[in-house]
Amino acid sequence: MTATSQQFLEPAPQQKGPVLVVDDLTVRFPTHDGLVEAVTGLSYSVEPGRTLGIVGESGSGKSVSSMAVLGLHDPRSTRISGSIKVNGAEVIGAKESTLRRIRGNEVAMVFQDPLTALHPYFTIGRQIMEAYRLHHDVSKKAAKARAVEMLELVGIPQPDRRVDDFPHQFSGGMRQRAVIAMSLVNNPQLIIADEPTTALDVTVQAQILDLMQRLQKEFNSAIIVVTHDLGVVAEMADEVLVMYGGRAVEFGPTKDVLTRPSMPYTWGLISSVPDVHEHSDQKLIPIPGSPPSLLNPSPGCAFAPRCAHKAKVGGDMCDTELPEFLPLASNPRHLKRCHLVDPEQIYVDEVAPEIFAEDSEKLES
C-alpha cells in the first residue's frame, strides 16, 4: 500500500492509483494540561481492492488517524497538519461541502459498537435511505428499495420487513450487518472499519469479517481495518501498519509482519495473543508497563520504557534519539522504527522460542 509495495499488487480493474494517501499526518489536541500529540508524522496509502490493517493498543492513535480521513475532528479543538488525499482531493482544511461529498460516498465508515452507532429513534431503513439519498437524487421509494436490497446483500432475513425495524429490534450481529449495509449503500471506494468486530460475539465476528471480505471482492473497495486484534489482521489485511504512541512503528505485508516481526512492540503484541489452534499451551506474555503519555513525548523511542531489548542497542540511544522509520535490509517492503540492528535475528533466537516454549518442549519429548 505504500508506493514501494505497488509492484506486488494484483492488477485490479479500473485502477487509478491509491484511493487514499496520508502524508505526514499530525493530529494534536490542545488540553488544559498541554498539547496531546495523538498522531505524529503518519504516512500510508491504500490501493483499490486492498486491505490495510492498522494495529495498536488504546491510545496509539489508530482511531484518531482514521477519523481524520473523514474530517470528523472538531476543528476548534484539534490541530491537524500534513496531508490526507482521497482520490486526489485534499481533506485537511477542506470546505464542508467537499467533506460532505467524500463522507459516506467515497469513504464510508463502520464503527465499533453498532448499537450506539445507529440512531435509536430512526428505523434501520430510514438511516440507510438517508445515507443513499444524501449522495443520490432519488425518490424515497427508490431509496427504500435500495435499502432492502442492501439488507438482503448483507444477509438480513426478510429484509422487506426488517427495513422498518428500529435498531433495538436487531441482534448485535444483525446491527453490524445493517451498519455495513449503510456504509456500502453508495459503493464507496474506501471503507474504514474502526474495530468492526470488537463489540460482537466471537462467532458473529467471523461472519462479519467474512461478509466484509465477500463484499470487498464484489465492490472492489479498499478497506482499512482498525483493530487491536491480530487475528482480525491475519484474516483480513494484505498489509499491516503497527502504531505505538501516535507513530507508525512497523509496516509491511501481513505475512512478513506476523512471521518476522521486527520491532519489540510487535513482539509484545504477538506474544499476548492466544492461538487456540496450534499452540494451545502457548505462554501469554503481557507487555509490561502501560502506554505512554501523549502529553510530553520523550525525545527517544516511545516504546523504550517498556522495551526488554533496550540494552542490546547500547548507550541511551533508545531514550534520547527517535529511531527513523526505515526498511529492513532483508526486505525493502518491511519497515520498522527501532534502533536494534538485526531485530529479525533476535526474534528468531530469543523471542519466538520463549513464546512457543512449552510447545516446542512437547514436540521434543
Added chain:
Amino acid sequence: MFGYIVRRLLAACLVLFLVSIVTFTLFFKGPSDPASVLCEDTGGRCTAAELNSIREQMGLNDGLVVNYGRFLKGLVVDREMFYQGEQLCEAPCFGISYATRQPVTPMFIEKWPATVSLVIGAFVLYVIVGLVLGALAARFRGSLFDRMVVGVATFIPAIPYYVLALVAWIVLVLQLSVFPETGYTPLVENPVAWASGLLLPWLILALAYAPVTIRYMRGYMIEALGEDYIRTATAKGVSRRDVVFVHGLRAAIVPMTTILGLDIAILLSGTVFTEFLFEIDGIGWWSINSLGNPIDFPVLNITGTAAAVLIVVGNLLVDLLYAALDPRVRLA
C-alpha cells in the same frame, strides 16, 4: 397498550382517593371551624348551645367517616347542604364556599379558563423560546452566543419571581404604561382584550420559566450531540445543520417532553402570584384568598383535587407520549 392505560387510570383513581381522604381529614380535624364563624355572624353572643345546634345542622357532629361518605356521594348525586339555610349543591358537589355561600363547582368552572389562558399562552412562549435558544446554544457551544444565553439563563432564576414580576409590573404598567391594564377577558367575548390583558403576564411567566427550559434543552442537546450516532450521521455526509436539528433534536426532545409535561400540569393547577399581581381571576388567586378564617375548605378541596387530577393525568400523558416518541419503550 389499552390494558396499560386502564391499569394506569385505576391507579390514578386510587391516588386521587387517597389524596381526598388526606385533605378531608386534615380539614375535619384541623383548627378551622366553619360553625363558630357562622355562629358569631348571626349577631349577638354565640353560646355553646347555639354553636352545637349549628354544628348539628351542618352535620359536623356526625363524625369524619359519615361526612366523608356524604362528600363522596355528593360527587355523584345532587346534595342538600346547610350553610345558613338549605342550599342545593349540584353534583359533582365539592361543598359551598364559606365566603360567597355559593356552591364551589360552578365557581371553579367559571374561574379556571382564566388560569388556562394565562398558562397556555406563557407555555407556548417559553417552550418555543426555550427549545430554540437551548438547541442553538448547544449547537454553538462555547461561542459568545452560548455564553450569553447561559449567563442570562443563570441570572434570571437568581431573581426571586415576585421581585421580577413586581418590578415588571411597576415599571411597564404603572410608570411607562407600555402595557395596557392587565386582567382576564374571556376569549370568546373579546379576543383583543383577552390577548392584550394577558400579554404582560404571559411574557413575565415565560421569562421565569424559559431559563430552566433553555438549560435543560441545552444539556440534553449537548448530550445527544456527543453520542456515537451523531458521529455516524456526520460520517454519512449529513450536513451540520441536519445533524444538529434532525438527529440531535430528535433525541433531545424525548426527555424534554417529560419536563414540559409536568411543568404544564403544575402550572395549570394555579399560578398564585402571577394571578394575584396581574389581577387575573383564576384559581390560583382564588385558592390563596380562601386561606382566611375560617379556611374556605370547599374552595381548597376543589382546587386541590384539580391539581391532583392534573398531575396524575399529566404523568400518564407524559408516559404515553414518551412511549410514542421512544420506540424502545414498550408499555406493559
